[in-house]
Amino acid sequence: MSEHHLDARRLLCPMPVIRVQGAVAKLAVGEILQVVCSDPGALHDVPAWCRVHGHRVLLAEQRGDEVHIRIEVMAQETVL
């Protein structure tokens, strides 16, 4: 299972969500995306985006000033 990384630090919401959306659209079902953000709003928004699109959030936690989220792609997304 291949793993990909997205650095969305210094981006304010909704930009981290937009970057996640773009990254997920390039991945195949079953692949993993590991995201790191600095906007605390991402802790809510990125999992919310995953829920409405049917992707699995394996981890979402605040670590100091950073938010770490791990996503498993569950369906092929539309490329925007």
Next chain:
Amino acid sequence: MSSQRKAISLISGGLDSMLSSRVTMDQGIHVEGINFFTGFCVEGHTHAIRKKDKQKPKRNNALWVAEQLGIKLHIVDVIEEYKSVLLNPGHGYGQNMNPCLDCKGFMVRKAYEWIQEHGYDFIITGEVVGQRPMSQRRDTMPVIQRESGAGDLLLRPLSALNLPETRPEREGWVRREELYDFSGRSRKPQIELAAKFGFEDYSQPAGGCCFLTDKAYSDKLVDMWAHRSSRDYEFDDIMLLKVGRHLRPRPHFKLIIAREEGETRFLEGYRKQFAHLQCKSHSGPLVLIDGAVDEDDRLLAARISARFGQGRDAGEVEMEITDLDGHAQPLTVKPLAADEIPQDWYV
């Protein structure tokens, strides 16, 4: 048996787009949401930046609405494309720098492009005749249909009975008689419909969800353009207009002064792009200097900055000014007194 029709719904995160989506879904239409990020959206950024807002629940209302409805939401970055809308609005501005009519036309056009690309049948919005003074009037709503190119593929379910029949109604994709005739500025019909659907928690921002409808923000934008050689902007420019106190003591430079810890942290990210000031002898805000400054300007900037720190009443404070090349220089200054800062320096 015909295949299920598909619509894209412009989701702002407010109640009207939530209701119009639900009304359409209840007619068996497959609905997905689309939300355009122009850079001027209010909620997320200010909450993220300002520490005083940290206690408020942080959520993206458009995503939250999508989740309540059980639909996908596509968030589209239109920051670059939106510049032409704001800089040259064919229909002009509203009360502030809000180009609402051009903005709505732009978003519907983008949605129209999206449905063509993705094989969707029509577009829905939460627009209501007479709800907004610029973009939601009986005479301007057809302008949006015409100029966006969407024509009669644009359905406004909450106000459809006040408007000419659209193709989704004519073709029987939706039943016109089950759409609504809302009009005017009253929110009562929407609130009643929300209750009928069991929606209890929804956003109803009084001034819309855009910074451009805000006078203070618009004043800063106009000031920025008035003191630049070109009337243009980058994303960082419009972000910085949302943060801090802005004081312009001289035409060729202004100061951006953090108001609290969250803003200081945010402005720290711009230290490599701007000369900046920080008080070393007392607690004080980070201050960015926007513009080229000479020695006199630097002293003035330091004295103003000192005014906004804990050393404001001290005889002297130690400041440090850091240039764009990273060179830091100490400055000992007397903070300006409150009455030495003219009101018209505040942008």
